[in-house]
Amino acid sequence: MKLNMVYFARLKDSFGTSQESLETDATSVAELLVELRQRGGSWATELGHGKTFRVACNQELAGPDSALRDGDEVAIFPPVTGG
16 A cells, blocks of 8 residues: 655654655554664664654544555654643
C-alpha cells in the first residue's frame, strides 16, 4: 500500500524531507514505525524507543494499534508546547 508521509519540526530537519510517498506492507502505526526505524541513522535515533513524538493518521491522533489503509496521510511530529 502507499502512504503519504508528512514530517514536522525537528523531524523534518533531521530526516531531510517534509514529506514522502511510502510503499509499505505495514498495517498498523507500530509496524510502520518499526519499518522507519530500520532505515537507520536519524530515523532510528528520532523514532527510537523512549523518544517523544506523536503520530496522526488523516489528521487524527493515532496510537500504535491504529490501522493503516492505502492512501492514508500519516504525520509524525514532536509534541507541541505553547505559551
